[in-house]
Amino acid sequence: MSFALYKRGIKKPFTEVIKANIGDAQAMGQRPITFLRQVVALCTYPNLLDSPSFPEDAKNRARRILQGCGGNSLGSYSASQGINCIREDVASYIERRDGGVPADPDNIYLTTGASDGIATILKILVSGGGKSRTGVMIPIPQYPLYSAVISELDAIQVNYYLDEENCWALDVNELRRSLNEAKAYCNPKVLCIINPGNPTGQVQNRKCIEDVIHFAWEEKLFLLADEVYQDNVYSEGCQFHSFKKILYEMGPEYYNNVELASFHSTSKGYMGECGYRGGYMEVINLHPEIKGQLVKLLSVRLCPPVSGQAAMDIVVNPPIPGEESYSQFIKEKESVLNNLAKKAKLTEDMFNKVPGIHCNTLQGAMYAFPRIFIPSKAIEEAKAHKMAPDMFYCMKLLEETGICVVPGSGFGQREGSYHFRMTILPPVEKLKILLEKVKDFHINTTYSAH
Amino acid sequence: MSFALYKRGIKKPFTEVIKANIGDAQAMGQRPITFLRQVVALCTYPNLLDSPSFPEDAKNRARRILQGCGGNSLGSYSASQGINCIREDVASYIERRDGGVPADPDNIYLTTGASDGIATILKILVSGGGKSRTGVMIPIPQYPLYSAVISELDAIQVNYYLDEENCWALDVNELRRSLNEAKAYCNPKVLCIINPGNPTGQVQNRKCIEDVIHFAWEEKLFLLADEVYQDNVYSEGCQFHSFKKILYEMGPEYYNNVELASFHSTSKGYMGECGYRGGYMEVINLHPEIKGQLVKLLSVRLCPPVSGQAAMDIVVNPPIPGEESYSQFIKEKESVLNNLAKKAKLTEDMFNKVPGIHCNTLQGAMYAFPRIFIPSKAIEEAKAHKMAPDMFYCMKLLEETGICVVPGSGFGQREGSYHFRMTILPPVEKLKILLEKVKDFHINTTYSAH
Known part of the structure; x- marks a missing residue:
């Protein structure tokens, strides 16, 4: 294996790098909550306090x-x-x-x-x-x-x-x-x-x-x-x-x-x-x-x-019922949280269908930390590269699929167990593709290593 | 002396505390540069990129x-x-x-x-x-x-x-x-x-x-x-x-x-x-x-x-000549800098007219750091209060005039010399009043201490 990703000019077997390594919602396409940005923009440029295109409750927050x-x-x-x-x-x-x-x-x-x-x-x-x-x-x-x-x-x-x-x-x-x-x-x-x-x-x-x-x-x-x-x-x-x-x-x-x-x-x-x-x-x-x-x-x-x-x-201190911005706010809030809940369930279910991956229920936060079972041949190969086996796994995943996740060794794990951390932040459709790719990668890698 | 400022309900001999202790221009009333705030507001709330009330050059910076x-x-x-x-x-x-x-x-x-x-x-x-x-x-x-x-x-x-x-x-x-x-x-x-x-x-x-x-x-x-x-x-x-x-x-x-x-x-x-x-x-x-x-x-x-x-x-990367926002920008910039230059000169001149205060030329930055000559009786009084003489001086200044400056001992100074640091940021008219008050205070204090 050569980690060709870092070599210029070599064609990669994917079209896009998906960064599922960091809990950065807006980088993954999540839209800001409108009310928050309105208030901060009003504070930034108070001339906007005279603009009819900003709601009164946002203006009041900004004035305060x-x-x-x-x-x-x-x-x-x-x-x-x-x-x-x-x-x-x-x-x-x-x-x-x-x-x-x-x-x-x-x-x-x-x-x-x-x-x-x-x-x-x-x-x-x-x-x-x-x-x-x-x-x-x-x-x-x-x-x-x-x-x-x-x-x-x-x-x-x-x-x-x-x-x-x-x-x-x-x-x-x-x-x-x-x-x-x-x-x-x-x-x-x-x-x-x-x-x-x-x-x-x-x-x-x-x-x-x-x-x-x-x-x-x-x-x-x-x-x-x-x-x-x-x-x-x-x-x-x-x-x-x-x-x-x-x-x-x-x-x-x-x-x-x-x-x-x-x-x-x-x-x-x-x-x-x-x-x-x-x-x-x-x-x-x-x-x-x-x-x-x-x-x-x-x-x-x-x-x-x-x-x-x-x-x-x-x-x-977000909008409360009765305020002008409440209905849009609550729609945006629930959309984000419902989506995250859906993606948490999706991720857990998909991972647990893959032989050699086990994922606990994602009760909260925004990450999956599945356990991956790495065959001994792959562990030896990693050692030959002077890399932790899960680091080797994640580098290969990146190399072959463009998916970026963080090896469990970066967070600590019981000796002899291997994991990676992946955010559930990509949009649902992209997350599905990502999970399919991880599944295929895992099956191929662990098989070919036998 | 009692440092009555810190006691509630006691009438103070001034109507306003002037904070000349920290280099905080906008807290002293300096207005933000319009172009900067426009660009940051556009970045904060990109809906504004469609607003006709923002200039094109600000929009281009924000997009970039x-x-x-x-x-x-x-x-x-x-x-x-x-x-x-x-x-x-x-x-x-x-x-x-x-x-x-x-x-x-x-x-x-x-x-x-x-x-x-x-x-x-x-x-x-x-x-x-x-x-x-x-x-x-x-x-x-x-x-x-x-x-x-x-x-x-x-x-x-x-x-x-x-x-x-x-x-x-x-x-x-x-x-x-x-x-x-x-x-x-x-x-x-x-x-x-x-x-x-x-x-x-x-x-x-x-x-x-x-x-x-x-x-x-x-x-x-x-x-x-x-x-x-x-x-x-x-x-x-x-x-x-x-x-x-x-x-x-x-x-x-x-x-x-x-x-x-x-x-x-x-x-x-x-x-x-x-x-x-x-x-x-x-x-x-x-x-x-x-x-x-x-x-x-x-x-x-x-x-x-x-x-x-x-x-x-x-x-x-401020506006350059030829750009839509340049003329307003350069007007605002020069107004701030000319004012600061004027205030630097004013401060130096005023201080050097006071017997017992010596102030070097304010070549740059936004502070005066005048040397103050404190009579030995006042030094002893400070020591009786277990305070550095310049700290005692600045506390008394605050107490009697509402003017807040920082004693030289907070910055270090040659043993036996005393100073304070004062910003030149208050608006010119306020700065003049402030300097008059410091002058009166200094003359009274050092006289009464003899």
């Missing part, structure tokens, strides 16, 4: 955001923590989402996408050297932002494994095993949870979240809840529960003690505004000294992009 | 940017290095600016404001522990981003002092003194230059830049040139010279060897788009291994905000 900006302009720095009225809207959103559990705008920090928030929180929590180096517990498979930031900060990555046989469930016994082993060589202080899961797509049930919170409370771990896929839940019987809500409902002993940071973003959900780099984090029970460090660290970077803050405002 | 975006949308992630066509526009801008010195788009990285670029480059250059810890040379006074990032990275801050008696000039003998002393306790690898100076407002002449480059070449230092005020030069006889251009003109021995990163931003100049967090860096002669690390580090944060990239494109 601009009033929160220095000089009424998106071009001014905001406070490092973000624009006040947007943090208030975020707090109201959280209260609605969590059935009335109070949220304080003072605990909300707007961020440059969720990645920035996660990296910032980890930065202030990590300290020490030698055996007292900070351990950060992360799921395996994980979204590789975590391993990268942990490595940048010279902290210790502490793996806990999700249970593939049980639809990637999180088992507290596995958390305990992982923690106890880690205590021998570092100081585990942070427990990261991704719910709904990336790359694994599971949605945690209430009982599981309670168990995790109890464990964090018992072990005095800082909980970091990556909840950027909170609007992406597809399976019947599954429901998103925020860590904040469950923590509150477990009573004051938990709610007043467990330190929790939770993250959201403009990039996922049904808005899919990745390019705006908008996000927020809500941080509860942070030690005042650490909070001071956080504020200082944020102020060095001045502020998150203000147009991303405006976009975040619309994510948490 | 959107063609560079995944799915033709600002909502997609860009490449981590930034959108290709915008990096090409940046390279063309640099070539024009530098009289034809070639610039390679591959060496351009779009960033989240200049701060992000500076922090990123320092991060990949800093390494080692103990006596081999990386030393980073910075001017004193400095923009405090540098000291903050150096401290975050656990590197060593190596101070070189600008010569206040000589209009804040940079003297290579002082660089040499600083470097030689630092070699005893760390491994100095990076030399940071801010030109035009922040907070000091000096503009380096050609000879000085040549000397600095020769020094960096001799000592194998990585040059970090913070050139975000390149469009803000006011004094007659002063001119901005980029380090890149001078490096090139010094010949291949220098141009092929000295490692240089230079930074620019949407936030300053005459556009003043701070909130967009747009910026770029051009990096020359970077070691391929370090370049690999840089690309990896950038990819973890996905990409800079795409609307900030679009804004950066207009900063480097």
Whole structure:
């Protein structure tokens, strides 16, 4: 095999590269939510506030955001923590989402996408050297932002494994095993949870979240809840529960003690505004000294992009029934989410018809992470190329079909098991073709390798 | 003294707080450049491409940017290095600016404001522990981003002092003194230059830049040139010279060897788009291994905000003569720059009329950094309050006049000298009032302290 894709002038056996490697909805053709773009355009060029072609509710949102900006302009720095009225809207959103559990705008920090928030929180929590180096517990498979930031900060990555046989469930016994082993060589202080899961797509049930919170409370771990896929839940019987809500409902002993940071973003959900780099984090029970460090660290970077803050405002504060833009908004929202649910089911069903591929139910998020069984001959061939077998598989898939997916080794997986991550974002018709191609490729490759 | 400003309900002796502490032009009432906002609004809400109220040249720019975006949308992630066509526009801008010195788009990285670029480059250059810890040379006074990032990275801050008696000039003998002393306790690898100076407002002449480059070449230092005020030069006889251009003109021995990163931003100049967090860096002669690390580090944060990239494109690629928007653009640009020049002169003149204040010529940037002579009685009073004397002075100024400036101790200054930094961004009439108030305050304070 020669990976001819990277050689110029050689004819490829496909007409188009399909990038199913990154959760980038609009790059895959998803249209922006009209209302969000109208509001951001009005904020950008306020002359449009006089234009009859923009609805009044969009204009009102834009005026409110601009009033929160220095000089009424998106071009001014905001406070490092973000624009006040947007943090208030975020707090109201959280209260609605969590059935009335109070949220304080003072605990909300707007961020440059969720990645920035996660990296910032980890930065202030990590300290020490030698055996007292900070351990950060992360799921395996994980979204590789975590391993990268942990490595940048010279902290210790502490793996806990999700249970593939049980639809990637999180088992507290596995958390305990992982923690106890880690205590021998570092100081585990942070427990990261991704719910709904990336790359694994599971949605945690209430009982599981309670168990995790109890464990964090018992072990005095800082909980970091990556909840950027909170609007992406597809399976019947599954429901998103925020860590904040469950923590509150477990009573004051938990709610007043467990330190929790939770993250959201403009990039996922049904808005899919990745390019705006908008996000927020809500941080509860942070030690005042650490909070001071956080504020200082944020102020060095001045502020998150203000147009991303405006976009975040619309994510948490979309049109409501009775407003002029509501009917178009709800049509657009439901179209995106219904499509994603359909594509999640389609992907799971197609993969599970292929001998040698097994795919858990895609309960949420926007990825499939199927297990692929690679015959030993192909494994040897990969080793001869000094490549991980799943990396070799994905390179060959790209080479032969033009489909770009990410090998499981990029996310971590149990030794001897192989996977890839694929987004379900391409339009339905294109996704069907893609899945057919993967099927043919898998069958041919694994056969020919025997 | 009681710092009553922070107590609720107490009547203050002023009607308005004037924030002259941060270089935030639009917060001070500067209006955005129309063309930039039109292009960004068109990119945000492409329905406007059909609107007759937007000029064709703005539409063409918007179409070009959107063609560079995944799915033709600002909502997609860009490449981590930034959108290709915008990096090409940046390279063309640099070539024009530098009289034809070639610039390679591959060496351009779009960033989240200049701060992000500076922090990123320092991060990949800093390494080692103990006596081999990386030393980073910075001017004193400095923009405090540098000291903050150096401290975050656990590197060593190596101070070189600008010569206040000589209009804040940079003297290579002082660089040499600083470097030689630092070699005893760390491994100095990076030399940071801010030109035009922040907070000091000096503009380096050609000879000085040549000397600095020769020094960096001799000592194998990585040059970090913070050139975000390149469009803000006011004094007659002063001119901005980029380090890149001078490096090139010094010949291949220098141009092929000295490692240089230079930074620019949407936030300053005459556009003043701070909130967009747009910026770029051009990096020359970077070691391929370090370049690999840089690309990896950038990819973890996905990409800079795409609307900030679009804004950066207009900063480097504004309307040209013959285009529909040119006459309005040039009127707006000249109005901002002429006003800034006027305010620079006004500020310098007013300060130098006050006994006990001395202000160097504001050659560039957007700040005054006057030296203030504080009588010994006031110094003792400050010490009794456990405050630096200039901090005490600035707090009292705020308390009594509502004017917010930053004490020199936040930037660093020679022991026993005191300063503050004040922006020249308020509108002329407001600036005059502000300067009168500072004058009265200074005279009263220093008199009453005797």
